[in-house]
Amino acid sequence: MIRFDHVFKRYPNGREALSDLSLEIDSGEVVFLTGHSGAGKSSLLKLISLIERPTRGQLIINGQNVSGVSRRKVPAFRRQIGMVFQDHKLLHDRTIFDNVALPLIIAGVGTKEIGKRVRAALDQVGLLGREQSVPLELSTGEQQRVGIARAVVSKPPVLIADEPTGNLDPELSLEVMNIFRRFNEVGVTVLVASHDLYLLEHFPVRRVRLECGRVVDDIPAGISAGEKLVDPAKLITGSEGAM
Amino acid sequence: MSAWLTRHAQTSIGSLGRLSQQKLATLLTVLVIGIALALPACLHLLISNAQNATGNWNKAVDLTVFLKRPTSAEDASRTAGRIKQRRDVSNVEVITADAALKEFRHDSGFGAAIDALNENPLPHTLVVTPAADFTTSANLDSLAADLRAMPSVEVVQLDTAWVNRLNAILETVRRGLIVAAALLALGVMVIVGNTIRLDIQNRRAEIEVTKLVGGTDGFVRRPFLYNGIWYGLGGGITAWIITAAVIAILREPIGRLAGLYGSAFQLGGLDARATLILLGSGIVLGWLGSYLAATRHLRAIEPT
Structure with a gap:
C-alpha cells in the first residue's frame, strides 16, 4: 500500500529529515510511527500526503509513484488519503456538519448522499446529533473526533494521523485509537505517528521507530513494546532485521 | 450536473x-x-x-442657391428639376422672386419702402436639401461646387463650419x-x-x-x-x-x-x-x- 524505497528528504535549509529510509506498509495494516520529535515522523507523513516531495528515492502509494503526480493531480491524489492532525484543522466559522462534508463537497457528491455519509461518519465517532454545533462548542476530544470523521467520510483506503492524541488525556486517547482500530477492521490502512507510550502499551500493533531520519526499529504486531524497549542491543538487531 | x-x-x-x-x-x-x-x-x-x-x-443642412438676374421663373424651375435629378439631392424647393418679396414685405415691415421700388430686387432662390447619405462635409462641399458651376447660378450659400x-x-x-x-x-x-x-x-x-x-x-x-x-x-x-x-x-x-x-x-x-x-x-x-x-x-x- 505504502512503500518507501531509499527515500531521502533534505529541506532547503540543509536539514536532512529522512535519510535512506525504506519502509513497506501493507494494505490493511495498522502501524505506529514512533521516535523523538525531529526523528522524521512528520516528514514521513508529509511525503505521503504530498505536502513535501522526496529529494531522492521512490515513494509508491496505492500503486502510484508520487514523483509522477503533477501539481494539477495532487488534489485527486490526496482524496485517497484521510488525514488527521494534532491541531484538528477544523474550520471554526462552519458547523460540524459542514466541516465533515467538505471532502464530499470537493469530490462533487450529491446533496442527499452527503447528508447520509456525514451522519454515518459522525455516528462512527459518536457525535451524531452535534451536526449543527460549531467546533468551539465542542471539547478538544470531540473536536479531534470531528477531524477523524472528516478524514474518513470519503472512505479513503489510507488514514494517516500526526500525533492525533497529543492534546488528549489517556482516556480520550484510547477512545480515539479505538476509533482508528474500527476503521482498520473494515480494511483501512492506518498509519499513526505518536510518541504516546501509554498508547503503545495498549495497542500491540506494528511499531516503526525512527531516529535521525532512519528506521531503527520495526516491531511486528503482537509483541508488547515493553520487552523490546528495555534492551538497546535487541533494538539494533530489530532494526537490522527490518532492513 | x-x-x-x-x-x-x-x-x-x-x-x-x-x-x-x-x-x-x-x-x-x-x-x-x-x-x-x-x-x-x-x-x-x-x-x-x-x-x-x-x-x-446636422441633417438639416440645406444649401441656399441664388439664381442670376434676370432669370425667368420657367428657367428657375427647369434648373431646380435638373438639380433634383442628382443622386445626392433629396429635394429642391423653388422660392420665386415674387414669393420671396411677398414674404419679405410681410415679415419685415418695410412694406412702404418696397412699394417705392420699381422692380423686384430679389432673385429666384432654390433651397436644396441634400440626400440623407450625403451630409458629410466633403459631400456637401462637392455638391456646392457643382451647383456653383451651373450657368444660371449666382451664389451658393453653405454654412457647415459650425457643424x-x-x-x-x-x-x-x-x-x-x-x-x-x-x-x-x-x-x-x-x-x-x-x-x-x-x-x-x-x-x-x-x-x-x-x-x-x-x-x-x-x-x-x-x-x-x-x-x-x-x-x-x-x-x-x-x-x-x-x-x-x-x-x-x-x-x-x-x-x-x-x-x-x-x-x-x-x-x-x-x-x-x-x-x-x-x-x-x-x-x-x-x-x-x-x-x-x-x-x-x-x-x-x-x-x-
Missing part, C-alpha cells in the same frame, strides 16, 4: 452571505466600483444627448470617453483584485485545509470569483443609481434651457441596452479582477 449546479448556487449564495457579514467593507468596495463605473456612464450620456440635441440640425466644429468636439469627447473608460475599468479590476487579495489572506487557514482534503485550485478559487462577481454587480447597480440621480438632477434645468432656445429637447437617461452593458461590464470586470488576483495568490498558499 445537478450536483454541480447546486454547488455553484450554494457557493454564490455563501459568498453573498459572507460579504453581507462585513457590511461596511463590502459597501465601501461596491461604492468605489460604482463611482468608477458611473463616470464613463455619465460621459456616455453627455455624448449621446449632445448628438440627440444636434443631430437634427464640423461640433462634430470634431464630440469626436474628441468620445475618444476621451474611451480612454477614461479603459483607465477606470483597469481601476475597477485593481480595486477588486486588492480586495480579493486581502480576503484570501484572511482565509488562509481555510484555504490550506481545503487543499489538504483534496480541493483543486478551481474549487478553492470559486468562492473568490463569486465575490468578484457580486462586487462587480453591486458596483454596476450603484453606478446605475448614481447616473439616474445625475439625470434626475439635471433634467429640469436642461429642459428649461432648451425651452429658452425654443427646443423641446429632453435629457435622456440610460436605455435598456446601456443598462445591460453597464451591469455586464461591472460583472465581467469584477470576475476578471478576482480571477487574476485569486489565481496568483492562491498558488502561493500551500499546506505545510
Whole structure:
C-alpha cells in the first residue's frame, strides 16, 4: 500500500529529515510511527500526503509513484488519503456538519448522499446529533473526533494521523485509537505517528521507530513494546532485521 | 450536473452571505466600483444627448442657391428639376422672386419702402436639401461646387463650419470617453483584485485545509470569483443609481434651457441596452479582477 524505497528528504535549509529510509506498509495494516520529535515522523507523513516531495528515492502509494503526480493531480491524489492532525484543522466559522462534508463537497457528491455519509461518519465517532454545533462548542476530544470523521467520510483506503492524541488525556486517547482500530477492521490502512507510550502499551500493533531520519526499529504486531524497549542491543538487531 | 449546479448556487449564495457579514467593507468596495463605473456612464450620456440635441440640425443642412438676374421663373424651375435629378439631392424647393418679396414685405415691415421700388430686387432662390447619405462635409462641399458651376447660378450659400466644429468636439469627447473608460475599468479590476487579495489572506487557514482534503485550485478559487462577481454587480447597480440621480438632477434645468432656445429637447437617461452593458461590464470586470488576483495568490498558499 505504502512503500518507501531509499527515500531521502533534505529541506532547503540543509536539514536532512529522512535519510535512506525504506519502509513497506501493507494494505490493511495498522502501524505506529514512533521516535523523538525531529526523528522524521512528520516528514514521513508529509511525503505521503504530498505536502513535501522526496529529494531522492521512490515513494509508491496505492500503486502510484508520487514523483509522477503533477501539481494539477495532487488534489485527486490526496482524496485517497484521510488525514488527521494534532491541531484538528477544523474550520471554526462552519458547523460540524459542514466541516465533515467538505471532502464530499470537493469530490462533487450529491446533496442527499452527503447528508447520509456525514451522519454515518459522525455516528462512527459518536457525535451524531452535534451536526449543527460549531467546533468551539465542542471539547478538544470531540473536536479531534470531528477531524477523524472528516478524514474518513470519503472512505479513503489510507488514514494517516500526526500525533492525533497529543492534546488528549489517556482516556480520550484510547477512545480515539479505538476509533482508528474500527476503521482498520473494515480494511483501512492506518498509519499513526505518536510518541504516546501509554498508547503503545495498549495497542500491540506494528511499531516503526525512527531516529535521525532512519528506521531503527520495526516491531511486528503482537509483541508488547515493553520487552523490546528495555534492551538497546535487541533494538539494533530489530532494526537490522527490518532492513 | 445537478450536483454541480447546486454547488455553484450554494457557493454564490455563501459568498453573498459572507460579504453581507462585513457590511461596511463590502459597501465601501461596491461604492468605489460604482463611482468608477458611473463616470464613463455619465460621459456616455453627455455624448449621446449632445448628438440627440444636434443631430437634427446636422441633417438639416440645406444649401441656399441664388439664381442670376434676370432669370425667368420657367428657367428657375427647369434648373431646380435638373438639380433634383442628382443622386445626392433629396429635394429642391423653388422660392420665386415674387414669393420671396411677398414674404419679405410681410415679415419685415418695410412694406412702404418696397412699394417705392420699381422692380423686384430679389432673385429666384432654390433651397436644396441634400440626400440623407450625403451630409458629410466633403459631400456637401462637392455638391456646392457643382451647383456653383451651373450657368444660371449666382451664389451658393453653405454654412457647415459650425457643424464640423461640433462634430470634431464630440469626436474628441468620445475618444476621451474611451480612454477614461479603459483607465477606470483597469481601476475597477485593481480595486477588486486588492480586495480579493486581502480576503484570501484572511482565509488562509481555510484555504490550506481545503487543499489538504483534496480541493483543486478551481474549487478553492470559486468562492473568490463569486465575490468578484457580486462586487462587480453591486458596483454596476450603484453606478446605475448614481447616473439616474445625475439625470434626475439635471433634467429640469436642461429642459428649461432648451425651452429658452425654443427646443423641446429632453435629457435622456440610460436605455435598456446601456443598462445591460453597464451591469455586464461591472460583472465581467469584477470576475476578471478576482480571477487574476485569486489565481496568483492562491498558488502561493500551500499546506505545510
